[in-house]
Structure formats: C-alpha cells, structure tokens
Amino acid sequence: MSSQRAKTTERSLHLIETIQRLGGASLDELTAEVAFSRSTIHIHLRTLLEHGYLAKEGEVYHIGLRFLNHGEYARSRKTAYTLAKQTVMDLADRTDEEVEFVVENDNRGILVHESFHPDSQFPSKERHISSAPSTAGIYYYLHSVATGKAILAEYSDDRIERVLDEWGLPRQTDQTITDEDALFQELEQVRDRGIAFADEEYVDGLREVGRRVEAPDGSVLGAIAIIGPKYRFTDDRYTTELPTLLDEAVSELEEDIRESYLEQYR
The missing domain is CATH 1.10.10.10 (Winged helix-like DNA-binding domain superfamily/Winged helix DNA-binding domain)
Incomplete structure (x- = not known):
C-alpha cells in the first residue's frame, strides 16, 4: 500500500x-x-x-447531520448487515438481554446493530462510555469484548500483532487482558470452542458471550454477542445455554447470508 x-x-x-x-x-x-x-x-x-x-x-x-446519511448507507449497503440486524433483534427478544453485531474497522470493533429487550433493567455499555443517544458507531478495542475476541480468533498471528501494534491492550477494568501471551492463549480457546467469553472485561458486572459471523467466502464478516449482568449470566446459562442459543442463531444467519449471496449471483 x-x-x-x-x-x-x-x-x-x-x-x-x-x-x-x-x-x-x-x-x-x-x-x-x-x-x-x-x-x-x-x-x-x-x-x-x-x-x-x-x-x-x-x-x-x-x-x-450529513454524516448520518453516509453512516446509514454504510450500515445498510450489505444485505448481510441487514440480515444480522434481524438476528440481533430476535436474540434480544429470546434472551431478554442486550445483543450486539460488531464488525472490524480501523483494527477496532465498531458497533453496527444493537438491540435491547424492553424488560431489561440493566444499563447498557453505552452508558459507561458516552452520553450520545445512539449507540451505533461506537468503537471497542477488540481484546476487551467478546465480539472482538471472536473476530481476532479468525485472524492470523501476524494480523493480530498488527492490531496490537496499533492499539495495544488498553485496560478497561481490572479483568481486562493486558498481557499479549494471555490474549493469544485465550484466542486459542476461542478457536477450539467457537465461542468467545468476556467476563467483566469491558464493564464491571457485565458478561458477554460472542461468536463470529462468517461471510460466504470464508472470511469473517463480524461477530454477535449476547450481553448482560453477571447476576443473570450465571453457571450453565453463561457457559452452555446462551452459547448454544447464539451458535444456533449465527449458524442460521450464515445460511441466510449464503442463500442471499447465491441468489444475487444467479
């Protein structure tokens, strides 16, 4: 370049x-x-x-406000992003929790879609990082959130190193991974199980379960996470129930994306 x-x-x-x-x-x-x-x-x-x-x-x-026009265009130009929005909304309704769809941009994660269940009483991550009324467009450091870990796990070690060279490993909470070796070890676990976890690593008291979304060409499109308070993300719900639900939903989303892609080029 x-x-x-x-x-x-x-x-x-x-x-x-x-x-x-x-x-x-x-x-x-x-x-x-x-x-x-x-x-x-x-x-x-x-x-x-x-x-x-x-x-x-x-x-x-x-x-x-002209930026709003460009932002909405960027968010809707890919059919896959629109399909991901529906998955986010469905998961929020099924789990009564916050759900996010994040993609990599500028070696960070950018929030594209987010949905809250109306009965959820836990404040979103947004309240900890901004007073803006809209959450779309917020950036996350990839190492500190489940969506980011799910995305990083799809990258080669060289590409991960480039991300770290640019942004480092900023500490968000006492639980944030700030050691490079520890991050690489965790990413290996994400690759093995196909699910990423973030346990109070971005916001104290908040747990996240994330999974990457694969594009039809095999590259990583982004990632989806289910997010909620630690007192609700306990035991099997955190480690088994929500990961299973997320895995099934993302697998269906990936199939929908593939079908949309094939339909487009028929």
Missing part, C-alpha cells in the same frame, strides 16, 4: 474527530487544540460547514 497521504484531507478528518471528542468547539478552542494555523483551521471549518459536514451554533462548531 502506498505511504502517500493527502495532508489536506488528514487535517479535515483530524478537525472532525477533535470537534466530536470535545462535544463541539469554537475556532479559539480548536486553535488551542490542534497544531494548525488559525487561518488553515478556519478554511477547513468553512468548507466542511458549507458541505453540511459541520453545523455551527453561535460560535461553536458541531458534527453535521
């Missing part, structure tokens, strides 16, 4: 990420935050504003 990059594009992207991280920012705040000249920042902001990628409220710039 070429190492050449468009500096102008990188600067615009950096400003967008900074504005989102700050929850909105004025020109003065951005000038203090990023290593660009004030005039350069102003040109980028004006261009992004004119094209709808930013919105301005008083003197404060915010992320614009």
